[in-house]
Ligand code: TXA
């Protein structure tokens with residue numbers, strides 16, 4: 001195992017099964033004592049505390065500088081453990097769990113009393129998910145408690161997809177980080193709420209709206225777009241976290257949206273304008289647009305036809321912008337279908353301005 005310490009935060013990178021067991025026992029011990037451990041999931045790294053220990057959960061809010069009204073997702077090892085935490089579970093929620101757990105889907109349901117108020121920021125509902133990364137499941141099992149875990153970044157920063165990203169934000173402030181390599185999905189889980197009927201999409205993520213609707217065989221109420229709820233009567237509260245600006249690199253990000261290939265012209269005009277002002281411009285483009293313009297920094301996010309590729313790279317590229325100290329970022333918008341919906345949701349939140357390409 002690679003054991004290292006960054007300002008007192010243990011970095012645990014297990015290289016074989018014995019190592020892994022030692023790392024898990026070490027991390028679980030920290031959690032049982034009310035400490036914090038960052039761990040890999042298939043979406044992004046999470047910052048875990050024992051979900052049933054209010055003092056431990058309070059530490060998450062402190063260390064992340066998270067607004068106190070933004071509830072946490074509770075990570076469990078399987079449906080049986082979820083059932084201990086929430087009530088009034090409709091058959092549709094079980095159907096989703098069966099189809100998408102373990103995986104990037106978070107389900108909001110009325111909470112049982114044993115879940116402390118601080119974990120759900122005072123809400124009477126709790127958000128639950130079973131992550132897919134083997135280290136995540138093993139950590140929950142070894143600690144033998146449900147784990148409250150937001151993304152392991154400082155509030156407002158892009159979510160971490162490597163252990164190094166976690167250390168950039170939190171070294172010295174948490175007990176340990178379990179290093180399980182790069183996260184495969186790259187954006188956070190989809191959040192669906194069963195406080196309404198039909199259920200409502202609160203955050204687009206690793207499981208697409210299309211996937212949810214095809215399993216449920218009904219239209220999900222989409223609260224992630226403006227006016228999404230207007231034809232329905234009983235609308236659940238939106239995910240409190242979605243109202244905050246998020247994921248923003250230090251340099252302003254200009255997001256160009258509109259039809260492709262028309263938006264290429266707008267991208268070039270904008271980039272050239274900034275370049276003429278002598279600014280250090282970063283271009284974030286699709287593979288298809290790669291050659292349209294020269295710039296001091298150019299990053300290809302992935303093919304327009306493969307939004308999952310774009311999702312996987314997005315947060316690490318946004319973090320890289322800070323390390324490169326660029327002055328301004330010009331980013332290409334993607335189609336909001338499938339995984340493109342989650343990609344565009346994150347890009348919109350990261351953007352200082354959104355420029356629409358007119359026909
Ligand atoms: O993929 C993920 O979901 C990652 C990994 C670590 O599992 N976690 C994550 O957590 O993204 P966080 O805290 O960054 O985002 C949680 C989102 C927030 O938008 C929050 O408002 C919402 O879930 N949420 C949590 N509990 C809720 C509840 N009871 N009702 C509505 N929204 C809730």
Ligand code: MG
Pocket residue numbers: 150151159
């Ligand atoms: Mg987050």
